[in-house]
Amino acid sequence: MNGKELEERSFIEDIAMFCEKMGLPRMAGRVLGMLLISEPPSQSLNDICERLQASKSSVSTMARLLVGEGLIEPAPCLMPRRDYFKFRNGGWLEFMRRRMETMAALHAIADRGLELLDGKDESLKERLEEAHAVFEFVDSEFHGWLYRMEQRGRRKS
Amino acid sequence: MNGKELEERSFIEDIAMFCEKMGLPRMAGRVLGMLLISEPPSQSLNDICERLQASKSSVSTMARLLVGEGLIEPAPCLMPRRDYFKFRNGGWLEFMRRRMETMAALHAIADRGLELLDGKDESLKERLEEAHAVFEFVDSEFHGWLYRMEQRGRRKS
DNA sequence: CTAATCGTTCTGTAAATACCGAACGATAAG
DNA sequence: CTTATCGTTCGGTATTTACAGAACGATTAG
Incomplete structure (x- = not known):
């Protein structure tokens, strides 16, 4: 893992800890953290799983939790049959x-x-x-x- | 338990649930809730234990937690050898x-x-x-x- | 000194929580 | 139709948390 990736990890983890303090599961914070610096902004559940090395179930659940919190939203599918999410404006x-x-x-x-x-x-x-x-x-x-x-x-x- | 007492319980429990949402233990909220309507404002640990039907250990711990949060403070002892607390101004x-x-x-x-x-x-x-x-x-x-x-x-x- | 009473702290326990893996239903590709 | 690949959900597990009870040290009363 190169330096850039480490810095990104560190950022994601900071967001995760912030979310934890706010009463959200840490994993939700990680998903959010990734969607704050991802390129492009829209990422599929699979992308997120892979990047965070987390299980499908967690990511799926946390994504819907974050949608409920108003922090992210579903995004148009770039690849067929994949759910995309992105940070929600506002x-x-x-x-x-x-x-x-x-x-x-x-x-x-x-x-x-x-x-x-x-x-x-x-x-x-x-x-x-x-x-x-x-x-x-x-x-x-x-x-x-x-x-x-x-x-x-x-x-x- | 008469009506007044029930209303007080209900108030205390509302404060407790509010505190819970804010990330504090429910019992801390109960202690705080009691100190918000107690008469007189200063109450000893024993008073609190008795009123809340909670253990000494919990009340003692939660009182110190609330002091740390800046929500309550130690108060002058009305009875010797008892720790008193009251809601902190501001x-x-x-x-x-x-x-x-x-x-x-x-x-x-x-x-x-x-x-x-x-x-x-x-x-x-x-x-x-x-x-x-x-x-x-x-x-x-x-x-x-x-x-x-x-x-x-x-x-x- | 002894006994009682206070507050703190340690230990145990029941409940909640976070997360994963597996099973499942749906859909699309072959 | 069969198979592969989604996303969701269910069940299990490990960790954390809230709380109580017991043990303890300190202090005061008798």
Whole structure:
């Protein structure tokens, strides 16, 4: 394995570890990592299996998982009878959007907590009011934020 | 168990499931959940064990984990020879800050990927340029964002 | 000193997870 | 029709994880 290939491996593995931290299986990260630097961008399941030295079953499953996450998408078949995938345009934005939504869920939970402390001393409520504030802020700020990111993306393409 | 207690349980469990989605053990979420609605805010390990019907070992471990996450902190002992904990002021902000930092790590990884495609066609680089843009944006926007959140918090207290 | 009680840590166990290989159904080639 | 080659799915295995219980050292009360 030459130097270039090693660097690519290293990149793929970094993406894999990043994905792992984000709660995805490491193998999903590897598939994604490959599709981020592959040439051409569209690769068949077999290509991926071979390159990653991983089993068909894993790659097939992880590919569909990543499609579900909005990070990759099916691509036109270059060879007949083969499933191709490529990184999905705007995939990272979608990824961030979903993460933020998960975070923002705490907003509603905090409200329910506040109801439980209804009538109690204000000092007791501070903890949940912070949660309320932070995640309401996340929720609101984030939308304009996504909008600006999308604009920025649109200018490029 | 009366209705109030059931609602509290439900709240605690919601926090637990939220924490689980964020990659923390469910039990850590339960400890946190309890410290978000406890009266008084400071509770001893024993109090927590009893309330959650969980083992000393779990609660002890999870408490230290949450301290490490910046979500709770040791509190003055109300009873002698007991460790007290309470939700940490600004804990949620700190929590968000760390999550965002983890996300922003992709910024650097994307750059390394771009180096691998150096000299290649621009169309090949788009994927990683998106990653670069999104997470550079996350990184930069987020700081002003935190600042404004903190200001907002300061106004309250 | 002895006994009790605290928090930590080690060990064990049940459950979840990641991954692979094999079996399978579908489709296309010979 | 037969065979080869897809992708999916099922079953098994090894690893990891969450949690509890027991053992331990430290501290305080009697």
